[in-house]
């Protein structure tokens with residue numbers, strides 16, 4: 001019943017591989033998550049620097065260990081030629097991840113709320129298990145792109161069960177780097193798979209490229225929840241606008257019996 005109420009009137013776009021639900025998070029929810037992130041950033045010492053880029057998948061220890069930490073990654077364009085930050089850390093961070101849903105009380109409460117649980121159960125999940133989360137800033141002018149990818153490439157179960165939940169904490173537009181998704185692509189299955197066996201990343205084939213003209217923009221107001229099928233291909237472009245685009249996302253899998261977590265996942 002709560003699921004029906006949660007979904008009622010808010011399903012603005014549906015394809016087989018993504019759903020966009022407006023007004024899922026209240027303005028107070030968005031403000032609470034943003035304020036909490038501000039506090040986490042205030043306590044962060046930028047000496048432990050790692051630059052996040054999805055162009056060349058990061059393989060350093062700081063990145064790999066962030067799976068079970070709250071770690072901070074800078075924008076590539078945050079640094080000048082001497083390796084110094086051009087502007088305050090608050091305007092230089094690309095993202096924070098990847099265990100906010102477990103380790104931080106505010107993000108944990110939001111991530112495991114009854115409303116989130118209802119949506120996952122309405123999708124058929126019996127024991128949904130959050131395995132990764134991140135806060136992306138898409139900083140004004142320097143916000144880096146996230147290249148087209150399938151979440152199941154990095155989070156694989158047998159059978160495939162990964163689902164992405166992505167919340168706009170600020171209005172997301174084409175100008176400030178909204179998500180773009182490729183309708184129907186999930187029917188073609190998993191395209192690419194890296195291995196993280198023995199703490200090292202390796203892959204047998206290069207990451208596939210996609211014709212970006214087939215993607216649709218998921219522009220949406222703050223508070224919107226975008227649900228992404230694990231084999232959907234999605235990306236977000238650079239933010240060259242003067243406006244940031246904060247978001248929080250979480251990836252989950254089914255953990256009921258009969259579903260196997262692959263040991264070479266990150």
Ligand SMILES: O=C(O)CCC(=O)C(=O)O
Pocket residue numbers: 136146151164166179234235236247249250
């Ligand atoms: O927020 C973004 O720009 C990209 C997020 C994303 O690709 C994801 O959550 O899987």
